[in-house]
Amino acid sequence: MLIVVIEDDYPIANLIKMNLELENFDVKVFSDAESAFDFFSNNEADLILLDIMLPGMNGFELQSRIKKKNIPVIFITAKNDQEDKLMGLKLGADDYITKPFDNRELVLRVKAVLRRSKKKLDNDCLTLGKLKLLKRKHCVLLNGEKLELTPKEFEILYLFMKNYQQVFSREQLINHIWGYDYYGNSRTIDMHIKRLREKLKSYQNIIKTVYGVGYKLDLGKN
Numbered sequence: 001m002l003i004v005v006i007e008d009d010y011p012i013a014n015l016i017k018m019n020l021e022l023e024n025f026d027v028k029v030f031s032d033a034e035s036a037f038d039f040f041s042n043n044e045a046d047l048i049l050l051d052i053m054l055p056g057m058n059g060f061e062l063q064s065r066i067k068k069k070n071i072p073v074i075f076i077t078a079k080n081d082q083e084d085k086l087m088g089l090k091l092g093a094d095d096y097i098t099k100p101f102d103n104r105e106l107v108l109r110v111k112a113v114l115r116r117s118k119k120k121l122d123n124d125c126l127t128l129g130k131l132k133l134l135k136r137k138h139c140v141l142l143n144g145e146k147l148e149l150t151p152k153e154f155e156i157l158y159l160f161m162k163n164y165q166q167v168f169s170r171e172q173l174i175n176h177i178w179g180y181d182y183y184g185n186s187r188t189i190d191m192h193i194k195r196l197r198e199k200l201k202s203y204q205n206i207i208k209t210v211y212g213v214g215y216k217l218d219l220g221k222n
Contacts, residue, residue: 001046001114002026006036006062008054009075012099016049019103020110033057040066047114052077063091072117072137074109076101126161129219131203133161142203152177153196160207160217169214189215 003020007013008031017027025097031038033054048071061071074095094113097106106198125132133157134142140147149157155177159168167178170189193215196203209216 002028003028003047003049003110004036004039004045004046005049006031006033006054006059007049008032008053009051013041015103018108023111024108025110031055033059033062037062037065040069040071045070045071046070046117047110048073049110050075060087060091063093066093067181072113072114077160126158128161128164128206128217131161131200131206133158142200149196149199152192153199156192156196160215163217165216165218167210167216172214182214 003025004026005013005016006030007016012184013029013031017029017065021025030039034057037057042155048066050059050063050073052075055061059077063075072094073092074097075093076097076099078099093200094116095109097109124136126132126135130143133139133154134141138151138154140149140154156173159173159176172188173189173200193207197207200206205215206219208216208220210216
């Protein structure tokens, strides 16, 4: 796992690097936000340890620029200001630690954030046979080929994949996908299921009709 440390205090940066490498993490250190931003233009990381007070672009601005990458961030700062903490959390920080800090505490916080991040990724990517759904990217792949689904079709498939082999009635599907205040005909579900099956091509039979009840997802012999 790669952890990027952005800290302009060299002794602190080197100490963080040493402690993380002792835990078998790969660590890359930057002393300014601009260099880190250039790195993230073409690279990814598993976690960022980001100082707020940096020369030039500060940590808050860098976080705002790379937020779409969805990389977990722990802010590190010498300031113990509540407004800074609130700003960091507002920008999507996963944790916040104030200097001076205990190295053991930092390592424990890093591991905790990485565990939470892994759980999010596990929930984000659902796989069933040759079918893969990436929720965050709103993307469905079949044999590596992207399927063009409408938002409702995507939501139906996500619900099915997340609750594999669970039977949903038409009313339950409407409540999950459209909401309880939907007043349309429940047969609209049949139309969406029909179109979804067509788009799943060779995998269309994984959506099973449970007569008199509703629908479920079941790979079976597909």
